[in-house]
Amino acid sequence: MSDETKQEETVWTEELLRERRKRATIMAIALLAFIALFFWVTLIKLGANVANRPL
Amino acid sequence: MSQNHKETLLKLQEPASVDVGSTADYIALMKPRVMSLVVFTALVGLVMAPGAMHPVMAVAAIALIAVGAGASAALNMWYDADIDALMSRTQDRPVPSGRVTPDAALTFGLWVSGLSVLSMAVMINYLSAALLAFTIFFYAVIYTMFLKRRTAQNIVIGGAAGALPPVIGWTAAANSVSIEPLIYFAIIFFWTPPHFWALALIKNDDYQAANVPMLPVTSGVKSTLTQIVLYAFLLFGVSILPYALGFSGPFYASGAALLGGLFIALCVGLALASDKNRNRLAGMTFAYSIFYLFLLFVLLPTDKVMGL
Structure with a gap:
């Protein structure tokens, strides 16, 4: 049985769909937090060099 | 089943x-x-x-x-x-x-x-x-x-x-990397066997059913208990190393000795326990081992702050 057929056979109840939406939302928040952390760490590592770069 | x-x-x-x-x-x-x-x-x-x-x-x-x-x-x-x-x-x-x-x-x-x-x-x-x-x-x-x-x-x-x-x-x-983190590594390394074998004693039937060769399954309960006691002594020695090597003070050393002494006492008690009491004592040893490691790693930075 292919994965597509199995996927079609799964009954996506309202509860499962709600859980999937919740999971996607939390994943989005985690990704945003990760991006923010990456940005912040980059600023710290660059430090004063951001202001002192040659123009 | x-x-x-x-x-x-x-x-x-x-x-x-x-x-x-x-x-x-x-x-x-x-x-x-x-x-x-x-x-x-x-x-x-x-x-x-x-x-x-x-x-x-x-x-x-x-x-x-x-x-x-x-x-x-x-x-x-x-x-x-x-x-x-x-x-x-x-x-x-x-x-x-x-x-x-x-x-x-x-x-x-x-x-x-x-x-x-x-x-x-x-x-x-x-x-x-x-x-x-x-x-x-x-x-x-x-x-x-x-x-x-x-x-x-x-x-x-x-x-x-x-x-x-x-x-x-x-x-x-x-x-x-220097000697200090390698000692922390050694502490957890020698802590792991008695910690897990205490759990393995309680869950022996599970490991047997799943055919996982944990020590109690392959060598029996008696041999496991001997190993637990041996590792508790080894752990005690390793846990004192930060003091012996001079990068932790007497506060850490006395705390580690007290905690380690209690752990050895529990492990010896477990080794001497009757069949009836063994699972209960193994559960206590397992629970205490977590508490022990946590407190030992609290003592390290506390001692550092006190020594400043």
């Missing part, structure tokens, strides 16, 4: 085909209780390291160590789903219970492992990234795939993976 066991085996014959795992299932996949000890010991390694680290960088380093450890746990759960389904302690984990598909667990574990190691390399330093990659590889491949099902020394050698977080915490701050 219990009703639960039958149901789990039925589920395994028809494994989950579509990933319906909730957020809680994915968190469970990362073994959050193990992760909390990883975070704590890594934090102590980071705090004990020389030099100052920017607080945001410190948070990033600890978060990445935690996420890397969680990813290796997910890979462990993916590979071990077949034996997890046979043991009462693990049969409700996300993969054997069918809530997360094996493919989803594997994909999650691999992506998060890669992301944590690469981020560590870019944000912190290459040495910490290399150590994190080695830890994940050691736990997911060397321990889970090779040692766990082959040898009774599985958790002795595999314990190296759990012992590395304070070393990674240290290298995140210092970008080098």
